[in-house]
Amino acid sequence: MSFATGLRCKECGREYPHQPVNICEFCFGPLEVVYDYEAIRRTISREGIKKGPASMWRYKELLPVDSEVVDINAGYTPLLKADNLGRYLGLKNLYIKNDCVNPSYSFKDRVVAVASTKAREFGLKALACASTGNLACSVAAHASKANMDAYVFIPADLEQGKIVNAAIYAPTLIAVEGHYDDVNRLCNELADDYDWAFVNINIRAYYAEGSKTIAYETAEQLGWKAPINAVVPVASGSLFTKIWKGLNELGMLNIIDEVHTRMFVAQPAGCSPITSAYLEGATRVKPVKPSTIAKSLAIGNPADGYYALKVIRESLGGACAVPEEEIAEGMKLLAETEGIFAETAGGVVVAGLKQLVATGAIKGDELTVAFITGCGLKTLEAVVDKVTPVIKIQPTVNSFEKAMAEHKKNKKSTENPASTRV
Secondary structure (H helix, E strand, O other): OOOEEEEEEOOOOOEEOOOOOOEOOOOOOEEEEEEOHHHHHHHOOHHHHHOOOOOHHHHHHHOOOOOOOOOOOOOOOOEEEOHHHHHHHOOOOEEEEEHHHOOOOEOHHHHHHHHHHHHHHOOOOEEEEEOOOHHHHHHHHHHHHHOOEEEEEEEOOOOHHHHHHHHOOOOEEEEEOOOHHHHHHHHHHHHOOOOOEEOOOOOHHHHHHHHHHHHHHHHHHOOOOOOOEEEEEOOOOHHHHHHHHHHHHHHHOOOOOOOOOEEEEEEEOOOOHHHHHHHHOOOOOOOOOOOOOOHHHOOOOOOOHHHHHHHHHHOOOEEEEEOHHHHHHHHHHHHHHHOOOEOHHHHHHHHHHHHHHHOOOOOOOOOEEEEEOEEHHHOHHHOOOOOOOOOOOOOOHHHHHHHHHHHHHHHHHHOOHHHHHO
16 A cells, blocks of 8 residues: 555645645645655665666655555666766766656656556546656556547647657647747646646646655665765656655665755756846746757746745755757767767756866866756757768778868867767
8 A cells, every 4th residue: 555645735735635736725736645754664674675666656655545556667777977067067966867768758758657546546548648748758658558549739840759759659630839838738628627647737646646656766876875966857846856855765765864965956058947047046937938959848837846946945055057059969979978969958968067167166176967858869859960971981991091081180179079088
């Protein structure tokens, strides 16, 4: 049985039994899952976690599910020591948490695994979502595994890679003319009329808990300790706040020592409402109209923006906005130094990390984890005209050697700085 006891409003504190709702009917504040931490403390241990499956479900005691899980083997992704990128940036203890390698190629598999399991517990027959792309892929994949119908709503201008990645699982795929915020507004209206599990709307309180597992894994893979700095790509703010919650849960349960992690938001300049609010010293986030190539981060009215601001300040962290022209360069830098091809959100993280080091917000010897949340094959458009060109030759040695001589001459004049500093 789950140790989750129900739901509680984050604003007024009213409590609710488990049900597919996400908004308090009294003050309209967001609901979150409540746990019996004393019971968990008597049950959980490092040794017990290590004996669990090599997936996010090794932390099932800390998740709000009671039944057999919908499992496509999400989680337990690599934490890699990024020596090459660290050397380039001037960081001695840089790690990459690589969630590109989840089954549908993004961290969204963590949240949808919990949401789809909870949807079945509530007897809902279909999964649905409003998505900037990665969530659509994950909802469609989990619906296939759970033998449920899937209805995924996306902006009409979404990257082709994400559309195909979702469509392959045969969901009902609806492209809406407008930004994500338009898609989300529509889905909020539909959620009142359709008996579906809209995973990031009526199931959101449970869905969001899946993000904590990336924090649990990071701490375990670091040898049961929290990092000094965490750099996270931010759209709605949910992942950011749940990484903070997950680390502090482990500290409260004595699985790790007290947490002193500083949490850093990384957003594209074309959609950076949380960063703007933080830099302006505001306590509320002012919605913006997104205009960025990082479409997975293009949420102009972030649902958890207020709480993300609180986490930045509580953790003594910070925030940065990455110029649009630096996003693809961040993607390339990560690929050329560490062999990881991340989507545009990853480019935002790497370029943001570079900015944070340059400003002194992150020091060279501090244990830092950069969270890479999605695979670059989904966002080829961002780098297709910036990658190394193909060299075409005739099938002869002479043609090859002539082409190599020309290539070496051209390479000297265009060599990427990363190649010379690593």
